[in-house]
Amino acid sequence: MFIAIVDDDILALESLSDFLLKSGHEILALNSSEAMYASLQEQGKRIDILISDVCMPGMNGTELLQKVRELGFDIDVILITGFAHSVDSVDAVEFGACGFLQKPLKLRELEVLVGRIEEQRKSRKIMAKLKVELEGEREFREESIKDRMFARRLHNHIFPKNLNWLTRSRALVRHLPMAAVGGDYVDLRPYGQDRALLIVADVSGHGTPAAFGGIALKTWFSSIPEGLTTCEIMSQANDMIFDLFPDEFFATAFCAIYDEMSRELKYCIAGHPNPFILSPNGASRLLVGDGPALGIQEKRPASCPRSAHLSDGEILFSFTDGLTHNSEELLRCLLAKLGQSTALRSDLSELQPCLRFVLDSAIEMEPLRAFSDDLSILAFGPEVSKKAVPREVISGKTILVYDDDESTLHLVSEILQTEHAEVIVSTSALNCLEDVERDAADLVIMDIQMPDVNGLRALADLRNVYPRLPVMIMSGHDTDENLRLSLQGNAAGFAKKGIPPDEILKAVESALNFQPESERIEFDDLAGDWMDFVISSSRTSLEVLGRYLESLTHQPIPPAHLKDVIYCIKEMAGNAIEWGNLHNPELKVRISTVILPDKIMIKVVDEGAGFNAREALEAKDLETTQAEREQHGKREGGFGLSIVQSLMDSVTFNKRGNAVMMCKSLTNI
Known part of the structure; x- marks a missing residue:
C-alpha cells in the first residue's frame, strides 16, 4: 500500500x-x-x-x-x-x-x-466493484425487458397473422425474442393463383437498427410484382439493401414460391441456414444453396432457382440462426429420434407438436446456444389427407348419438364409422337410460334442443345413473347459458355442428378419455368479461375447458386473440398440472381470466409445489425419458413457456412458483 x-x-x-x-x-x-x-x-x-x-x-x-x-x-x-x-x-x-x-x-x-x-x-x-456490476446488471435487465417487450410488439405487428387464404396448405410461424430486439423477418403471402411466397430473413446486428432493417425488408417484399422467380426476387432485394443501406447491414434469407396445386417448391438461399423437410415416409432431406448474403456485393451473381416437392405429411422448416447454424447436424439428430420412437413419428401429422419436437431437439443438440439469440421459425406443408388408419381411442367403441336432425345423425355416424366405431343413432333421447344399458355404450353424444326431452335433462339423468359414462354435447344454435349448464353438468366436451370432420373426431377422442367420476370443471363466476374456473389435474379436463371457450357464442375474448389466449391457458395450466400438482387427482388448478377494454389478464394457480420454469426448460434426452413421460402423462417440454412469452406481453411467476400471471395488451402497436 x-x-x-x-x-x-x-x-x-x-x-x-x-x-x-x-x-x-x-x-x-x-x-x-x-x-x-x-x-x-x-x-x-x-x-x-x-x-x-x-x-x-x-x-x-x-x-x-x-x-x-x-x-x-x-x-x-x-x-x-x-x-x-x-x-x-x-x-x-x-x-x-x-x-x-x-x-x-x-x-x-x-x-x-x-x-x-x-x-x-x-x-x-470488492463491494464497490460488485455494486457497480449489480447496478450495471440491473440496468441491463431493465433494458433487456424493454427491448423484449418492444420486440414482441414489433414482430407481432410485422409477422403474418392471417393465413386463412391458404386453401391446400398449412403453416405455423413462431418468433421467440430471447434477448434484445433483432432483425428477424418471416413473411408468407399470396403470389399469384394458387401460389404462396415464403420468406425467412435475418438482418445483421441487434437492437433497433436491425429491427427497422427487418421492417424495410417487409415493406420492400410487400411491393414486389408477381411473376418473378425467387432468384430475381433475391437479386432485386440485394440491390435494394446495397443501394439504401451501404455498409450498414446485410441480410441472410430463404425465399421460396410454393404452388399449392402441384406442390412444387422453387427456392433460393442467400447465406441463410439451410432449411430442411421432415417426411413421415423416410424421405427427409436438406435443401441446399450457396448464394451470398444480401447486401454483401453490389451485384448478386446470376443463378437458377432450385426446386423440391412436398408430399403428403411432409413439413418444411426454415429458421433463423437462433435455432442452429448446423442444419445438417440437426436433421441427423431429428432422424435418429424419429427412427427410435413411433410416438414421435405420429406427431408429424400436426404442425404444433412437430415444431416443438424440432425446438426441443435443437436445444438438446446445442444446449449452450439455447436462448442465446432471438429465433424465428416457419413450419409449412400441404394439408394432411384424411388418415386411413383408424384412431385407436375411437376404434371398437360403442357410441350413441341423439339428435332430432337426421342429416346430422347421418353425417356424425358416417364420420365415426370410418374410424371403426359402432354407432347407434336416435332422434329421441327419451329412452337414453335404457339404450345405454342395452348397448353398453362407451360414449353418448347429445344434442340439447330436441322436442321430446331436453339434452341437458338427459345429461343430468345419465350422470345420476351412470356417473362414469362420458356425455359430449354437440349442438348448432345453443345459447352460452346452455353451454354453461352443460359444463355444470360435467359434460365430457363440446362440439359445434358444422365443424370439420377432423375436429369432430378430436372432440370425440377427448370425450372418450374424460372420466366424469373423477374429473370436473367448476366455476365461481362466468359473468360477462370475468371467467373463473377450477379444473381437475388432468389434460382431458383442460381439453374440455378449451373446447368450452372455443364454443362460446358471445365470445368475451376478442376473436383476433382467441387462439393465442386459449393456447397460453392450456400451456400454463398444463404446466401447473404436470410440474406443480404432479398429476395428483386430489389437487386442483384455478384459471382466472379478466377481459378489460385494453388488455386480457390470465392467472393460473396450482395447489402443488409450484412450476419450476428452469426445470421445465431444461434440455431432455428424449430417447431415455420418453417412456417415463408417457407413463406420467407428461408432454414433451422445452419451448412451451417461451412461446407463451412471445404471445403475451408479460408472464410473471410468484416467489413460490405455483402462480403465474399473464397479460396481453389489446392496443395496437
Missing part, C-alpha cells in the same frame, strides 16, 4: 518510515502538516493510509484529518500522539480516524492495525 507519514519528530518519522518500508509498503514521509496537505492535493488518489501526529506546529493532526475529508479522497487516517491529554480514541473516531495509537509506538500494534485497514480496503473495493 502507499502510506503517507507526517510527524514533526524526525526520529519517530524515520523509525516509522523504515519499519513500514521493510514491510513492503511505499512511503511518503514529511515533517510538516502543511507540506503533507500540499502533497495530498497533488497525489491524494494514490495514497491509501495517512499516519499523522496530533500535536504539530501550525496545522495539527485533527485539522489535517478534516482537510483530508474535505478533499474527498478514500484515505484511511491513523492518529498518533505522545500527549495523552491532547486527544483520546473516542475523539479520534469522532474526527473520522480509523485508528489511534499512543507514543511510544508499539510496532507490532501498528503492523496489526495497518494489516486490518488493508483487508478492509480490499473488501471495500
Whole structure:
C-alpha cells in the first residue's frame, strides 16, 4: 500500500518510515502538516493510509484529518500522539480516524492495525466493484425487458397473422425474442393463383437498427410484382439493401414460391441456414444453396432457382440462426429420434407438436446456444389427407348419438364409422337410460334442443345413473347459458355442428378419455368479461375447458386473440398440472381470466409445489425419458413457456412458483 507519514519528530518519522518500508509498503514521509496537505492535493488518489501526529506546529493532526475529508479522497487516517491529554480514541473516531495509537509506538500494534485497514480496503473495493456490476446488471435487465417487450410488439405487428387464404396448405410461424430486439423477418403471402411466397430473413446486428432493417425488408417484399422467380426476387432485394443501406447491414434469407396445386417448391438461399423437410415416409432431406448474403456485393451473381416437392405429411422448416447454424447436424439428430420412437413419428401429422419436437431437439443438440439469440421459425406443408388408419381411442367403441336432425345423425355416424366405431343413432333421447344399458355404450353424444326431452335433462339423468359414462354435447344454435349448464353438468366436451370432420373426431377422442367420476370443471363466476374456473389435474379436463371457450357464442375474448389466449391457458395450466400438482387427482388448478377494454389478464394457480420454469426448460434426452413421460402423462417440454412469452406481453411467476400471471395488451402497436 502507499502510506503517507507526517510527524514533526524526525526520529519517530524515520523509525516509522523504515519499519513500514521493510514491510513492503511505499512511503511518503514529511515533517510538516502543511507540506503533507500540499502533497495530498497533488497525489491524494494514490495514497491509501495517512499516519499523522496530533500535536504539530501550525496545522495539527485533527485539522489535517478534516482537510483530508474535505478533499474527498478514500484515505484511511491513523492518529498518533505522545500527549495523552491532547486527544483520546473516542475523539479520534469522532474526527473520522480509523485508528489511534499512543507514543511510544508499539510496532507490532501498528503492523496489526495497518494489516486490518488493508483487508478492509480490499473488501471495500470488492463491494464497490460488485455494486457497480449489480447496478450495471440491473440496468441491463431493465433494458433487456424493454427491448423484449418492444420486440414482441414489433414482430407481432410485422409477422403474418392471417393465413386463412391458404386453401391446400398449412403453416405455423413462431418468433421467440430471447434477448434484445433483432432483425428477424418471416413473411408468407399470396403470389399469384394458387401460389404462396415464403420468406425467412435475418438482418445483421441487434437492437433497433436491425429491427427497422427487418421492417424495410417487409415493406420492400410487400411491393414486389408477381411473376418473378425467387432468384430475381433475391437479386432485386440485394440491390435494394446495397443501394439504401451501404455498409450498414446485410441480410441472410430463404425465399421460396410454393404452388399449392402441384406442390412444387422453387427456392433460393442467400447465406441463410439451410432449411430442411421432415417426411413421415423416410424421405427427409436438406435443401441446399450457396448464394451470398444480401447486401454483401453490389451485384448478386446470376443463378437458377432450385426446386423440391412436398408430399403428403411432409413439413418444411426454415429458421433463423437462433435455432442452429448446423442444419445438417440437426436433421441427423431429428432422424435418429424419429427412427427410435413411433410416438414421435405420429406427431408429424400436426404442425404444433412437430415444431416443438424440432425446438426441443435443437436445444438438446446445442444446449449452450439455447436462448442465446432471438429465433424465428416457419413450419409449412400441404394439408394432411384424411388418415386411413383408424384412431385407436375411437376404434371398437360403442357410441350413441341423439339428435332430432337426421342429416346430422347421418353425417356424425358416417364420420365415426370410418374410424371403426359402432354407432347407434336416435332422434329421441327419451329412452337414453335404457339404450345405454342395452348397448353398453362407451360414449353418448347429445344434442340439447330436441322436442321430446331436453339434452341437458338427459345429461343430468345419465350422470345420476351412470356417473362414469362420458356425455359430449354437440349442438348448432345453443345459447352460452346452455353451454354453461352443460359444463355444470360435467359434460365430457363440446362440439359445434358444422365443424370439420377432423375436429369432430378430436372432440370425440377427448370425450372418450374424460372420466366424469373423477374429473370436473367448476366455476365461481362466468359473468360477462370475468371467467373463473377450477379444473381437475388432468389434460382431458383442460381439453374440455378449451373446447368450452372455443364454443362460446358471445365470445368475451376478442376473436383476433382467441387462439393465442386459449393456447397460453392450456400451456400454463398444463404446466401447473404436470410440474406443480404432479398429476395428483386430489389437487386442483384455478384459471382466472379478466377481459378489460385494453388488455386480457390470465392467472393460473396450482395447489402443488409450484412450476419450476428452469426445470421445465431444461434440455431432455428424449430417447431415455420418453417412456417415463408417457407413463406420467407428461408432454414433451422445452419451448412451451417461451412461446407463451412471445404471445403475451408479460408472464410473471410468484416467489413460490405455483402462480403465474399473464397479460396481453389489446392496443395496437
